[in-house]
Amino acid sequence: MSVLLQAVVISVLGWAAWSLIRPLFVKSPLDRVAGPQSPSLLAGNLGQLFDTDAWGFHDEVATRYGPVVKIHAPFGRQWLYVFDPAALQSIVLREQGTYDQIEWLVRHLRELTPVFWEVANRLVSAISRRVKDAPRDIDVLEWMGRTALEIIGQAGMGHSFDPLVEDEATDPYTKAAKDYLPLSFTPEMMLVRQLSPILTRLGPPSFRRWIVDHIPIPRTQKLKRVVDVLYDTSVKIVEEKKDAIAKGDYAAGKDIMSVLLKANMAAEDSERLPDEHIIGQINTLLFAATDTTSHVMAQVLEMLSRDQEMQEKARRELLEAGNGDEILYDRLMSLPILDAICKETLRMFPPTPIVMREAFQDTVLPLSKPMRGTDGSVMESVVVPKGTNVLVGVRACNRNKAIWGEDAEEWKPERWLKPLPKAVEDASIPGVYSNLGFTFSQLEMKVILASLLTNFTFELSNKPIHWNISAITFPSTGKDSLKPEMGLKVGRYSAE
Ligand code: HEM
Incomplete structure (x- = not known):
């Protein structure tokens, strides 16, 4: 190596090392x-x-x-x-500027509600077949995950991932999506993420791929395969949509992605999103929608298994509202006990x-x-x-007691059935959910819970339930197992 090259390499390495350790020596506010x-x-x-x-x-x-x-x-x-409310206001203010999306989406979600019920009916049939003779332990997390993916697949992009028939999902996406979080949200990966501003600028994508291909860590290779499946599926969905457009089916597509594609096609050339961005949006949407909502639904079922009285109250409310039929959008969204249960579970156990x-x-x-x-x-x-x-x-x-009161650490849906403490109102805590996600997940949770609670009973099984911290919290059976699962004893409910 020439002296000049050596000097350059040493300077670059020195600069990199200094950038890395600089904060150790510099005063900070x-x-x-x-x-x-x-x-x-x-x-x-x-x-x-x-x-x-x-x-x-x-x-x-x-x-x-x-x-x-x-x-x-x-x-x-x-x-x-x-977690100071005023500080949070200032951090998430960005999201508060997106109010204009709500009205459009709520109108649109109303039209999509039958899709939610159709998937929920398939879920009810699947579980009914499994518990028809006697109550049985069911992995409710698995079923909630499959259902959430199918709902966002159908309502979000007009794509079916899972007929909800077999004991296990057969679509490779479902499995890959399930493996993604446990593989990617580890302390080691958080360290790697710190380096991502540098790593993502390292040569062309093919070079970075070559590096990843040669990292001799089995977990990394597994994560790479998982990401490949996720990416390939998104590409396939975009291709399907494009085919549908070519065949003229496009105008009929009510799903969110069709609506976005339609808007994209109508946009000026300079403002149109390239395919690569749309593929990215699909993954974001599928990911953002699946584990979050399904894990909250599993948590609701766990809490209702622990509180049989509340389970029965919710069931009564739903049976009265539906009379055995699907409950109309406005009625479903305003049922007080169901709403209180969803809100309280999201408060106590935010999946993020x-x-x-x-x-x-x-x-x-x-x-x-x-x-x-x-x-x-x-x-x-x-x-x-x-x-x-x-x-x-x-x-x-x-869970801040200064805001919610001394019972902040207790799961009490009743708190939402009366005026909340003044401190909650005064704090004006900003919502951190994207508006699209919040409305969608509320509808999904309510349709699924309405279907499940009017057809089944839920009790704790012998399997322990342990929640794990991750990008999205997930339950497993005990601290030592990191396999996402939640067993509950499920029986048939009949109204007479
Ligand atoms: C209970 C359910 C849900 C919770 C708790 C939740 C929570 C969140 C949170 C905390 C973020 C911000 C993440 C960040 O900025 O780092 C987020 C972003 C987002 N969520 Fe949700 N979400 C839920 C359901 C959904 C659903 C059902 C959808 C779609 C239909 C969705 C779509 C999105 C999208 C598109 C983003 C923006 C992602 C981005 O900017 O990269 N979410 N969600």
Whole structure:
């Protein structure tokens, strides 16, 4: 190697090493923010934060330090874990600018409601066949996942993934989607993600693919195969849509993707999204819609198995509203007990306990109340340097006793049937769900729960239920198993 080349390589490596460790030597306005000690220079608190059983650590962060907490990230970087309502307002304000989508989508979802009922009816038939002779242990997580995927497949893109007949889904997408989270949301992968701004600029995609192909870690290779299936499926769906358009079926497509494609085709050339972006949207939509809603539905069924009285109340309300038939959209969406159960479950057990954001410029986080810095000084706000990762503490905010009252940690749907504490109203907690997702998931949860509760009874089985922290929390049978599953004892319900 020539001397010049050696000098260049050494300078680049030196610069990279300095960029990596620089935060260790530079003062930051976040130094004053209190938070847990860092147990490791390499990982900071990330190992504790993203461990699947990190509930205790999350609770400690949520109760011990203040509504804005400093988290140590690799190599001296500092992140913030935030659940102060005023600070949250300022972080997720972006989403509040999207109100214009709601009306259009709600109108459209109304038209799509029969699709939801059709899939729900197939689910009821499938479970009925399995419990027709006697109550049986059923993996409700598996069925909720398959159902959620089929609903977003049908309503979102006019594509069927699963007839909901066999004991196990046969479509490769269903399996790949199930494997994705446990493989991708690990402390090691969170570390790799820190490097993604550099890694994604490393040469052309074919070169990056070559590197991935040669990483000798079985988990990475498995994740690569999973991502390939997800990508290939999206490509297939876009091809199907294009074929349908070519055959003239296109105008009939009511699903969300057809509506978006129609808008895209009508757009000016300069504003039209390329296929590659549409493929990305499909994956986002399928992913965003499946595990979130299905895991909340499983959680609702678990809570109703623990609270038989509430289960019976919900069933009565549904039977009265439906008289054995499908319940009309407006009626279903306004049933108070069902609504309270869904809201309370989402409050106590948000499937995304934290959501990540990054400050793209220096900014200041306002606080609803001043807090104390580590040096004893009073902080009226927190100065956040550009590049800081901010963890939106959804769960911490939803369980904050200062807002919800002393019973904040209890699952009590009744709280929604009377006026909420004034502090909840005053805090004006921003919604962190995308509006599209929230409306869609509410309809889906209510249709599925209406169908299930009027046909079946749910009880705890002998299998323990342990919830694990991940990008989307998931249940397994016990701490040692990371296989997503939830067994409940399901029996037939007949109204007479
Ligand atoms: C209970 C169910 C759901 C919950 C708790 C939930 C929660 C969330 C959260 C927290 C985010 C923000 C993620 C982030 O910024 O990092 C998000 C984004 C999103 N969600 Fe949902 N969601 C749910 C259901 C759905 C459904 C059913 C759909 C689609 C029909 C959907 C579509 C989306 C989309 C498109 C995004 C934006 C993704 C992006 O910007 O990359 N969500 N959701």
